[in-house]
Amino acid sequence: MSESSEERTIHEEFSERHPDPLIRSLHRVIRLCVKLMSILMALVILFGVADVMYVMWSRLMQPPVGLLGVSDIFAIFGAFMVVLIAIEIFINIRLYLGTRTLPIKLVIATALMAIARKVIVLDLSSVQAIYVFAIAAVVLSLGVTYWLISQSSQSFASSTTLKSD
16 A cells, blocks of 8 residues: 555545645644644643652652652652653644544543542542542443453454454
C-alpha cells in the first residue's frame, strides 16, 4: 500500500483530499487546533513539573523541616499523578497527530491513570460510601474495557499473522 493510499484510509474523517473545499478547509483548521493543543499541553506539563517542585519544597520547609507527613506525601503523589496524566494526554495528542487515528487503548489507560490518582489521594474519612462504590464501578468498567480492547487487538494481530503466513 503506497503512502498516499494509506493516508486516505487512515483517519478518513479528516482527509486532506475531501472533495468539498469547505470540508477540506475545516479539516485543516481542526488539525491546526490539535497541534495548538499539543503545544498547550507541553506548557501544562512544564507548569505541572514546576508545581510538583513547589509542593515538595513547601512541604519540606514546613516545621519540622525536612520531614514529610502522610498528608504531605499524598499531596506530592497527587501533584506527580497530575503531571503523569498530562503526559499521557500529550502522548494521546501526539499519536493522533502522527497516525491520524485515536488510540482508544491509550485513552482508556489514561482514564485508568486519572481514576487511580483519585483513589491514591482519596481521603476515606471525608467521603460517603456511595462515592467509593461509584469510583469502584468506574475502575471496574475501565479495567474491563481495557482488557476487552487488549483481547480484541491480540486476536486481530494473531488473525492478521495467520493470513499473511
